[in-house]
Amino acid sequence: MRNTDWIDRGEYPFEPHYFETPAGRIHYVDEGEGAPVVMVHGTPTWSFLYRRLIKDLSRDHRVIAVDNLGFGLSDKPEGWSYLPEEHANNLAALIGALSLKDLVLVVHDFGGPVGLSYALERPANVKGLVLFNTWMWSLKDDPAAARASKLLGGPFGKFLYTRLNFSPRVLLKAAAGDRSKITKEVHRHYLAPFRNRRERVAPWVFARELMASGDWYERLWSRRHRIKEKPTLILWGMKDRAFKEGDLGRWKSLFSNSRVVEFPEAGHFVQEE
Numbered sequence: 001m002r003n004t005d006w007i008d009r010g011e012y013p014f015e016p017h018y019f020e021t022p023a024g025r026i027h028y029v030d031e032g033e034g035a036p037v038v039m040v041h042g043t044p045t046w047s048f049l050y051r052r053l054i055k056d057l058s059r060d061h062r063v064i065a066v067d068n069l070g071f072g073l074s075d076k077p078e079g080w081s082y083l084p085e086e087h088a089n090n091l092a093a094l095i096g097a098l099s100l101k102d103l104v105l106v107v108h109d110f111g112g113p114v115g116l117s118y119a120l121e122r123p124a125n126v127k128g129l130v131l132f133n134t135w136m137w138s139l140k141d142d143p144a145a146a147r148a149s150k151l152l153g154g155p156f157g158k159f160l161y162t163r164l165n166f167s168p169r170v171l172l173k174a175a176a177g178d179r180s181k182i183t184k185e186v187h188r189h190y191l192a193p194f195r196n197r198r199e200r201v202a203p204w205v206f207a208r209e210l211m212a213s214g215d216w217y218e219r220l221w222s223r224r225h226r227i228k229e230k231p232t233l234i235l236w237g238m239k240d241r242a243f244k245e246g247d248l249g250r251w252k253s254l255f256s257n258s259r260v261v262e263f264p265e266a267g268h269f270v271q272e273e
Contacts, residue, residue, distance in 0.1 A: 014029045027072060028065060049269065084213050128230055178267075242268055
């Protein structure tokens with residue numbers, strides 16, 4: 001059993017739950033009763049990112065917040081692909097195993113394509129959507145994303161990610177609009193899940209798959225009509241250096257029933273800011 005003594009239980013007081021997959025155990029939070037809300041994180045985060053929302057929403061909802069394989073308190077199996085499409089398959093299996101009906105999906109970062117894949121496959125079972133800074137289309141025409149993926153998804157990036165824990169150590173704070181909001185106490189909760197080189201593979205794969213999974217993202221985007229009428233809340237950090245105002249505009253143009261809340265001083269990790 002993994003040692004979790006490093007978790008501040010005042011910040012993250014939730015009982016652990018686990019779902020067995022052929023590759024390893026997925027940890028998830030399951031709090032409260034009522035209409036289900038499913039929260040999906042990106043990189044290099046885990047369900048800790050949603051802790052405040054879990055506490056508030058679980059007063060009158062059943063809130064499920066998953067840790068993707070390779071992240072947080074989930075297993076970090078060697079030899080698994082860690083491809084976004086495979087994470088999406090795991091999420092669909094978990095939702096099915098928990099028999100969740102008429103759910104609201106909350107997604108952020110890589111959680112966008114991972115979670116929205118479920119909405120596209122099973123739109124009748126998704127009541128609404130909440131989007132933090134994220135995307136669901138090929139990034140091949142985004143020069144900044146191409147440069148980042150080429151650099152960080154290659155051998156040099158693998159060294160940075162697996163030897164130096166670069167993603168949570170450096171990129172997480174760099175992506176904040178106000179770095180002081182990522183306090184030392186909060187920051188250690190993002191560093192601690194990645195104890196050694198073997199456990200740091202998943203964030204590196206995501207860096208590589210910004211571009212390498214482009215065909216899959218494009219297939220998702222080609223089916224966007226299946227979710228365009230879903231009631232959608234978009235919560236967007238306007239100082240995000242990765243997903244910018246043009247990406248927000250793309251989401252605005254898609255949904256016919258949406259509300260947008262812009263946070264002018266927040267960066268990529270809106271939930272922390």
